[in-house]
Amino acid sequence: MDGMPWRYADHASTSTSTSTSTSVGTVGAAGAVGNPAGAGTAPASAFTAPVPVPLPGTAGPLDTPQPLRSHGCWYPSVDPSGRYVAFICDRGGVPQLWTGPVDGHEVHLLDSDPHPVKEVAWSPDGRWIAYTTAPGGGEHTRVLCVRPDGTGRRVLAGAEPGSSAYLGCWQYDGSAVAVTVAEPVRTPGGAETEERPVPSEPGLADPRTYTTRRPAGWTARDGRAVLLGGPHHGDAAPTARTPGGTAPGGTDTDRVPEAAGVPAERDGGDGDGGRGDGAASKEGGGTGVVGGGLAAYLVDPLGVVAPALLAVERGAATLRVCDISRDGRLALVRRGPRGRREALVVRTGDLRTTFALHVADGDPWIGRFSPDGGTLWLRSDAAREFAALFAVRLDGEGERRGLSVAAERADCGLELLAFGHDGHTAALAWNVRGATELEVVTVDSEGGEARPGPPRNVPLPHEVVTRIPRVGGRAGLVLALSGSQRRPGVWWYSEGSARRTPWSSRDEDAVPPGRPPVRPVPLRPTARDGLPLSGWYYRAPGRAPGVPAPCVIHLHGGPEEQERPVFNPLYHELLGRGLDIFAPDVRGSSGHGRSFVDADLGTGRFAAIEDVADCAAHVVVAGLADPRRLAVMGRSYGGYLVMASLVWHPALFRTGVAACGMSDFATFYAGTEPWIAESAAHKYGHPEHDRELLRELSPMTRVDALRVPVLTVHGEHDTNVPLGESEQFVRAARERGLQAALLMLRDEGHDFLRADSRKLFRRTAADWIERHVAG
Template sequence: MTDDREAPVAHGPAPAVVRSGPPGPAGAGPVRSPDRRAGDVLDAARVAAPAPVPLPEAGGPRDALTRLRAHGCWYPSANADGSETAFICDRGGVPQLWAGPVDGDEARLLDSSPDPVKEVSWSPDGRWIAYTTAPGGGEHSRVLCVRPDGTGRRVLAGADPASSAYLGCWAHDGSAVAVTVAAPAAAAYGTLATRGPADSGPADGLLAGTRPAPDWADRDGHATLLGPAAYDAASGVAPDGTPTGITAPAARPDGGLSVYLVDPDGLASPVLLTTETHAASLRACDLSPDGGLALLRRGPRGRREAVVLRTADAVTTLVMPVADGDPWIGRFSPDARTLWLRSNDDREYAALLAVALDADGGPHAVSVAAERAESDLELLALAHDGRTAALAWNVRGASELELVETHPTGRTPDGTGPARPLPLPHEVVTRVTAAGAGRLLLALSGSQRRPGLWWAHEGVSLLRTPWSSKDEDAVPPGRPPVRPVPVRLTARDGLPLNGWYYRAPGRAPDEPAPCVIHLHGGPEEQERPVFHPLYHELVGRGLDVFAPDVRGSLGHGRSFVDADLGAGRFAALDDVADCAVHAVTAGPADPTRLAVMGRSYGGYLTFASLVWHPDLFRTGVAVCGMSDFLTFFAGTEPWIAESAAHKYGHPERDRELLRALSPMSRIDALRVPVLAVHGEHDTNVPPGESHQFVRAARERGVHAELLTLRDEGHDFLRADNRRLFRRAAADWMQRHLHP
C-alpha cells in the first residue's frame, strides 16, 4: 500500500561516488564505490541509490489513545553512554518507536504513525536513531531516522513502495548508516510485477505480486528467481558460471541487493559498498573503526556466509560459513586485527570464533574462543571498547548468558578470559546490546512474562526498566500463564525430537484432554518457553497445547536443521504424526480430539498433515501457509524464492519433488474442517496459497473457512488483528474439539 504522506523516490542510475567528507568513517580517507566493474553491475541491475525523503514530525504523547496495559517492550538500542535507550513497544496497539532513560519512568513516543517498527539502532554519536518500518503492515520495508527529541524524521531508503530497504550497521563515528536496498520489482523483475490478472490494476489497492497469478488454479507457476538458479554458497559460482563473489563480473538485468552508506544529515550522496545480483540476503553487520573493512552477511537459509570486504577497492578478503538465526553475526576488534564471529563452520553447534586478520583484512588464523557441547551460541554482543563480549547460549530452548573478556590480561587456552555467568529472571534472551561502560541492555521473555527490557550494571545485577509491562498485567486476574513442560520423544526413524507441553488448568493429571499440535514457522525456528498469548487463549478454553520441534528446526545442531532438505521433508511430515501419537501415548491427550495448527512453514505443515494423516486430526488451522510449492515459488518475492530453493527444492529442477510435497496434490484426501488465516498484504507467502486450498476443500464438500486480516503481512503486528486471530482460532478449535 502506498503511504500518501510520502513522495516516491525518483529512480536513476546510481552514482559512482568518491568523497573524503561525511558520511565516511572518521580517519578512513576516501570511501569509493567498489570499481568500474561494480558500477556496471549496478547499472545493469537498475538498482537506484536511496534518496532521503523528509517527513512531518510524528511524535506522540506518552499515553497513546489506544493503550495496552499488558504491553511488550523489545529490541533495545542504547545511546553512547547507556543512559537512554530506544526500543520497540506495542503499548499503543502496534509496535512503535519509543525512547527513554533506562533508570527513569518516563518514556516518549518518537513515531506515532501506524506503520509497525521492526528494528532499531541508535547512532554511536547519539545524534540519530535509525529504524525499520513496514508500511501498511506488509512485507515492504523502509529505513527511517529521527532525532532523539522526535524531530527531523525522514525516510533514508525504501520510500518507493516497489522496493524495500533493510537496516544495517552504523559507521563508528555515527556519520553514516548502512542500508540494504532491494531493486524495485517493476524495474527489475519484469514478469513479477505483471503476474496479476490482466484486468487487475492498481485500483484494487494491492501491490503487484499480492494477487494470485492467472494460472494459480493450474498449479504450474514458474518462479522468478534473482538468478537462473538458486544461489549455492558451496559451489563458488552461479549456474551460468558467474562467480558468486560480492561483485560479479557480468550482470543480468534481474535486480538484486545493494548496500549503501547513507548520510542521515543528507549532506553527502549515498556511497555504494557492494551489490549482488544472485542474492538471497545481504546485510552490513559491522564496519571497522577506520572504515577500511566491512563485515557482510549473505546467502540463503542454511548456507549463510560472513564476508569481509575491503572498502577502498571492493576486494573480498574473507568468506566463511556462519550460523542461521540472528543476522548480527559478528564484530571487528577495535584494531580490526580480530574478527569475532558466531559460526558453525565445520561443526554441529555455533561457537564464538576468533579470526586473526592481517593488515589487508585477510585471515591468517582461526581459533575457537568459546563453545558449549550441544548448545548454539545464539546472540553475540561486544562492548563499545571491544574488550568484553556477552554470549547468549541456547540450551534446549532456554537461554544462558555469560560475559567473557576478549582481551584479558591472563588468557585461558581458548584465547578469552574466564566466563562469568549472569543469572536471568526470564527463560529466553531475545537481544543483548552494549549500553555504555560496564552496562548491558537485555530484551527478555519468558513463559509467564511479557517481553521486557532489563539493564545489567557491571555484569552483577539485573534491573527491569520501569516502563516495561508489569508481570501481573500480562494476563487477567485468576488466570496465570501455564508453565510448559519439556518433552522428549523419538521419531519413527530414530531421530530424537523435543517440544513443550502446555497442560490446560483444572484437569486431573490422567484425564484425557483435547490437544492442539502447534507447529512453528521457519522451518529454521525453534519452539521457546516464552509467553504465547495464543497458547494462553487455547488453554483457557480447556485445550492442551503440544508445541514440538520437528526436523529442520534450529537449536538442535546443524544436522537436525538439514534433516528436512529435499525429500527429507516427507520425514518431517511423519514427525508431526509421531508427535501427535506421543502426546496420546505418553501424555494426557485424547486421541479422538487432536488438532493441528501452525504459521508460515507451520501453516504448510498443517495443510500437509491434514491430507497426509487424514484420520489423525479432527481439524486444523493453517496461518499464512504454503499449499503448493510451485505456486508459492511463482508468487513469492524473488529474493525469498532464491533463499527457499535450497531448503525446499528448485522450482525447475525439482518440480516433481515439489509437486509431491505439496498439499494441493493430495487435496482429495482432506476429510476434516479447516480454517485458513492470512494477512492481505503477505508477499512472503501470498494469500493465494490459502485461497486455493479453501476453494478446493469447498469444491469437495469439506467445510473450510478463510479469515483475511486487513493491513497485515506475513506477521500479524497490530493488537486488534492479533486479538481477532487468537479468538477466531480458539473459537474454531473449541467448536470442533469439545464434545
C-alpha cells in the same frame, strides 16, 4: 525529561560532494567518500543510491496513554550515555518506536505513524535513531531516521514504490549508517496493481466469492518460476583471489572460496552461493519478473555526503552490513540463503572480498571487528554441529592470518554475540535446550592468540534472551528478555541485580486476572525412524492429573525456527478454553544442531510430515491427550505442515488451522517475492529441477484425502506466502463438501503485527478449534 541528551549539533561535512542521487563511491581508510583509482564502479544498470526524503514530524507526547494493559517491549538500542533506550513497543496497538530512561517511567513516542516498526539502532554519537518500518504491515520495508527528540524524521532508503530496505550497522563515528536496498521487481510493460473490493471489516470470508487487493506484479507471477542467476557479490568491482583453507576440523564444504564472491559448492544446492528462498521469474511468452538483487550503502542521514557503495548481490536473498572497522577500511557482510549463510570481509576501498566463512542462521548480527581491526570475532557453525565463537586473525589488508575457535560448548550453540563499545567486553548467549544461558567475558586480541577470559555467568529473570544492545558502560548490561510467564520486556543490570525497566509490562499483567500463566514442561518424543525430537507441553489449568485432554499440536514456522519457552498469547487463549497444547520441534528446527536443521532437506520433508503424527502419538500414548480430540495448528511453514498433515493423516486430527501456509509449491514459487523464492530453493527444492518432488510434497496434490473442517488465516498484504495459497486450499475443501473458512486480516503481511489483528486471529482460531474439538 530534564537532562536528556536529545539535541546535538550537526557535524561538519568534510566532503565536497553535492550529489546524493546518483553518486556511487567507495569508502577510504578514513571513511571519506571517493572513487580511488582501480576501484570498480557499479554498472549503469546497478542500483540508484538512496536519497534521504524528509517527512513531517509525528512524535507523540511524553507518557502517551496506553490502551493496552499488557504490552511488549523489544529490540532495544541504548544511547551513548547509557541512560536512555530506544525500543519497539506495542502499547498503542501496533509496534512503534519509543524512547525512555532505563530507570524512569516517562516514555516518548517518536513515530506515531501506523506502520509497524521492526528494527532500531541508536547512532554511536547519539544524534540519530535509525529504524525499519513495514508500510501497511506488508513485507516491503523502509529505513528511516529521526532525532532523539522526535525532529528531523526522514526516509533513508526504501521510499521508491516496490523497493525494500533494511538496516545495517552504524559507522563508529555516527556519520553514516549502512542500509541494504532491494531494487523493485519490474515487469516488462510496467507493474500492474489489481484493485478489487474487499470486505469492509476483518473477518471470515468466502474465497469463492470475495476479492481482494493484489500487490503490484502479482498477475505477472503466474507461470513457471526459475531462479535468478548471474554475478553475485563483487560484481561492482574486480574480485580478489584468496588462499583456500578450512576451519578447525573443517571439510571442503566450509572452505574459504578460491575467488571472492564465488562460494564453494555446498549441499548439492543450486550452486549460485546465493540464497535459498528465491527469485521467481517467468520463461516463455508473456510477461515475467525481471531483475532482483540487493545493494548495501553507507548513507549520511543529512544527505550532505553521497552514499558509498559497499556490496552488490544480484538475485540475492540476504545482504547485511554487520560491522565496519573503526578505521573504515573493512566491512563485515552477511549474505546467502537460509542454511547457506556466509560472512565476508570486504575492503571498502576497492570492494574486494578478502575472507569468507560459513556462518550460522538465526540472529543476523554475526560478529565484530576488534578495535585495532586485527581480529574478527564471528558466531559460526562452520564444520560444526553447533555455533561457536570464532577468532579470525587478519593482516593489514584484511586477509586471513589465522582462525581458531575461541569459545564453544559441546551440546549447544552460541545464539547471540554482542560487544561493548570498547571492544574488549563480550556477552555470549548460549541456547541450552530452548532456554538461554548468558555469560560475559573479557576478550583480548592485541598480539598473540585471541581468546576470551574466564566467563562470568549472568542470572536471568526470564528464560530467553532475545537481544543484547549494551555490554558495559554506565548502563551496564541491557537485555531484551522473554519468558513463558511474562511479556517481552527490557531489563538492565545495576550493582549485580536485574531490574525491569519501569515502562516494560508488569508480570501480573501478562494474562487476565484469575488466569495464571502456564509454565510448559519439556517432552522428548522419538520419530519412527529413531530421530530424537523435542517440544514443550502446556497443560490447561484445573485439569485433574491423568485425565486425557483435548489437545492442539502447534507447529512453528521457518522451518528453522525453534519452539522456545516464551510468552505466547495464542497459547493462553487456547489454554483458557480448556485445550492443552504440545508445541514440538520437528526435524528442520534450529537449536538442536546443524544435522537436525538439514534433516528435512529434499525427501527428508516427507519424514518431517511424519514427525507431526509421531508427536501426536507421543502425547496420546503418554496419557496426556485424548486421541479423539486432536487438532493441528501452525503459521508459515507450520501452516504448510498443518495442511500436509491433514491430507497425509486424514483420520488423525479433528480439524486444522493453517495461517499463511503454502498449499502448492508451484503456485508459491510463482507468486512469492523474488528473494524469498531464491532462499526457499535450498530448503524446499528448486522449482524447475525438483518439480516432481515439490508436486508430491504439495498438500494440493493430495487434497482429495482431506476429511475434516479447516480454517485458514492470511494477511492481506502477504507477499512472502501469497494469499492465494490459502484461497485455493479452502476452495478445494469446499468443493469436496467440507466445512472450510478463510480469515483475512486487513493491513497485515506475513507476520501479524497489530494488536487488534492478533486478537481477532487467536479468538477466531480458538473458537474454531473449541467448536470442533473440545466438545
